[in-house]
Amino acid sequence: MTITPPDLSVFETVESEVRSYCRGWPTVFDRAQGAHMHDEDGHTYLDFFAGAGTLNYGHNNPVLKRALIDYIERDGVTHGLDMSTAAKRAFLETFSETILKPRGLNHKVMFPGPTGTNAVEAALKLARKVKGRESIVSFTNAFHGMSLGSLAVTGNAFKRAGAGIPLVHGTPMPFDSYLDGEYPDFMWFERLLEDSGSGLNKPAAVIVETVQGEGGINVANAHWLRALSDLCERHDMLLIVDDIQMGCGRTGGFFSFEEAGIKPDIITLSKSIGGYGLPLALTLFKPELDIWEPGEHNGTFRGNNPAFVTATAAIETYWNDAQLEKQTLARGEHVEMALKAIAEEHRDAVADVRGRGLVWGMEFHDKPKANLIAKRAFELGLLIETSGPESEVVKLLPSLTITSEELDEGLRILARAVRETV
Template sequence: MDISLFEQYESNVRGYIRSFPAVFDTATSATIVDVEGKRYIDFFGGAGSLNYGHNHPLINQALITYIQRNGITNALDKATVAKHDFISAFQSIILKPRKMDYKIQFVGPTGANGVETALKLARKMKKRSNVIAFTNAYHGHSLGALAVTGNEFYHGDYYDVPRNVNKMPYDNYFDHDMDSVDMLRHYLGDGSSGYELPAAVIVESIQGEGGINVASVGWLQKLSALCKEMDILLIMDEIQVGNGRTGDYFSFERAGIMPDIITLSKSIGTGMPMSIVLMKPSVDVWSPGEHTGTFRGNSYAFIAGAAALELWRNDDFSRSIRAKGKQVEAAFKDFQARFPGWITDVRGLGMIWGLESLVEGFCNEVSKQAFQRGLMMETAGASDQVLKFLGPLVISETELNEGFEILTDAILAAVAVFEKTGRTPCAA
């Protein structure tokens, strides 16, 4: 099968095919096979949409059963058995045990749709247009979501509309001790700062695309308290780091906070298009039909999502995520020790980790070498300076260890390439 067909007929905008140039065919758990029969260990995880792996048997069987009985496919926002069962499972398995009182809004099928909905709802409720977002944030590519996304690569003079958004430093953005929540409080209390009282603050508890930046518990708690004090809605973007990625179902659980609005997508549909917005009942100020979307009734995603939630009925799955996360952390810290100067930092939590290199282009070279050897692993950060682990939560120990072995060889190969051209590691 000729991969050149995609170059000939698909738009230049295609991205991941350039990093992973193969025609993929089948996959199970965290292993993908291309049309030539070559195996790849998946440390990419569909950019966080495949937390439950490829073709999980529990999910596959639920879909097969539903399709074979001619279950309805798309019902927009009409009532269906598939939606009923998803809502019931989400309330009983996820929300009620955590004493979380939230209503669910089904929106268009992407994470950006969820972010757009959250911003629109917050502005409607508070009757204020300004929103606070953070450096290195990533919230999507549609115009509203793009306005709160940080990376300048995604902005342009002609198609970007970053209006009514103020950016603030994320936790630990500065090398020296400076608290950005205190800074925000000062700005909002100063009539000459140019910062209007916002309708909402939108934040990720861990910035995935931004470079695996982990907000501290104290910073999240302080931000939540400021929002309550100043009548600002707190929106938590859980699209990539929720759905169990950190070991808890929601990544902000470790801080003991209750956001006003939560966005979920990616793995909520187990890889099938689905996005939801959770809101406290007092925030649900919509009029019927005021916000719509044709594919907000994707029944296949409801069926798959409800099946995946069964993994959360007890603590076993959460414990397994934490245990595997410790394996990844140990392996990554070993890489840092073995390759000083080439790898300058290790950051993460649960099953999201990053290897940072301050040597320009090094992480891209490692990713390239890894793919050639059978490992899919992408980069993150404003300068692609972080190698990002986002493998499925169900990855086996065998797959993990095989991936670590390939990554070792890839780092060695990248070092050899750089040394051959005279490029050196950063000083320790």
């Protein structure tokens, strides 16, 4: 594909230098549908990025779009803070009956604000309020958001430095396989908890991603997650699972922790919970933890009614049976095979292939290669990003509704980009 550089002057002169994704994809996007995005010059791109996991059901999903248009055309409530609305009632009823109850969860639903970091901030605040302690344990290479509380439990040094002030009351522990299996799981963590001379303030909670997306597609196995849940229970710590990027079916089941058979005390959801790309976030917690005073945590946009409408439509369309889950797992196996074939072809270049469901990563020994591959993929018409502490992992995050033909096309483009770069 030959791409003529677009006129980006207004973005470069008016918009802040903080912009990032547009630097790797230097074009002006105009339309999007399903697994494709189209720029102003008529070029088409296959999207293996999906809004960083916000578009699990694809761009402008027709079923969700119809529900949204109907709601807007009848003058349904758009902004409602935390007022009771028909759209919120429909969402709560559908989410409870279709998602929570079949999984044996009776968690209360809180709308903390429209972004993932809002959900994490609420989770941390509630855990501290319930336990009366300040410390939170997180894990190496974790990412939980860009506001101060979320940054305090995030591992990436570059993102942490942006805070400009000390980030306190967060303690990192080794994530699954961080020490290459040389030591028993949680040996160091448990020793610190049991030793009154360790200097570790007893934590209120532990926050974890089952798959670390921004951290490099690091996958925690089910045994490790069960052991973590048991550790939290034995030491009176709440377990928070951050399912903002990996929830809503990304790894197969609606929640990414279902495979491990655990029931976290607190769960955070955002990104694809709105279904259509509209901002929405939830903090879920066991009923006994609901000790909030009215208005103690709030936000102007916590009641995004158009997002309630598309979220309800997404659940009703895709989660009344197991079809999407089975399809995601099957296509995940297909992606794994394709990536392993690429790795076999380039044994000296590829360090590892790892993932679950439809989130996969390919790590490179020569770390800058990953960004070069993503750049070449863009030139060939494929949108992929990188992740990991040094952006050394090519990250695949296609929509769950992508067709098998589109998936194959993207994997062929990726194989070519790797071949031409490596």
